[in-house]
Amino acid sequence: AQSVAQPEDQVNVAEGNPLTVKCTYSVSGNPYLFWYVQYPNRGLQFLLKYITGDNLVKGSYGFEAEFNKSQTSFHLKKPSALVSDSALYFCAVSHLSGYSTLTFGKGTMLLVSP
Amino acid sequence: DVKVTQSSRYLVKRTGEKVFLECVQDMDHENMFWYRQDPGLGLRLIYFSYDVKMKEKGDIPEGYSVSREKKERFSLILESASTNQTSMYLCASILGRGLGHGYTFGSGTRLTVV
Incomplete structure (x- = not known):
């Protein structure tokens, strides 16, 4: 079975400061890893993905994520937070072999203060 | 721009009613999914379909069924609604079996069962 852990329910950061939203995963085989963002009363929007290759993945809105196989982590980062980044962030995992569905974490609320 | 459309944003139904949640995508995607989202639990997969008339x-899945008579439409059915099915329901679709492009989500239907 595959699983995702997002250890923080909420992350608070001041505008202009760097942010990190943590994610660890468990999957048999090589992972597909995703980050999604959800704004209030909206569906989820795709931010970025890791499938293979470079461990540092760049995505939408200036976000990036670092894949660390030894630590089974895929933390989301941004060098300088904006108030408009405040939203709910979900990490998701699947595995490469064959067909499978995405398993999501519980979500982390990011609050960026002015 | 690709689209997944959920027919209702907000729905209020009575206990015991049969409820239909509709989802339509205009991207000719083979695979469609229904998730429910609850605070602190993240997204949990209810049913998915990888082809017309196929479901997994x-x-x-308990308390739910689905219908996929046409490629573009995937319906979630609550056979006899109960208060513990009050939730946000999210539909998603993806092209093919590979996850390389990530899911496209609808805006969600917030269902309240009274």
Whole structure:
């Protein structure tokens, strides 16, 4: 079975400061890893993905994520937070072999203060 | 721009009613999914379909069924609504079996069962 852990329910950061939203995963085989963002009363929007290759993945809105196989982590980062980044962030995992569905974490609320 | 459309944003139904949640995608995607989202639990997969008239159970199928008569439409059915099915329901679709492009989500239907 595959699983995702997002250890923080909420992350608070001041505008202009760097942010990190943590994610660890468990999957048999090589992972597909995703980050999604959800704004209030909206569906989820795709931010970025890791499938293979470079461990540092760049995505939408200036976000990036670092894949660390030894630590089974895929933390989301941004060098300088904006108030408009405040939203709910979900990490998701699947595995490469064959067909499978995405398993999501519980979500982390990011609050960026002015 | 690709689109997944859920017919209702907000729905209020009575206990015991049969409820239909509709999802339509205009991207000719083979695969469609229904998730429910609850605070602190993240997204949990209810059912998915990888072809017309095909369906597979997800992690929490009890109390739900689905219908996929046409490629573009995937319906979630609550056979006899109960208060513990009050939730946000999210539909998603993806092209093919590979996850390389990530899911496209609808805006969600917030269902309240009274």
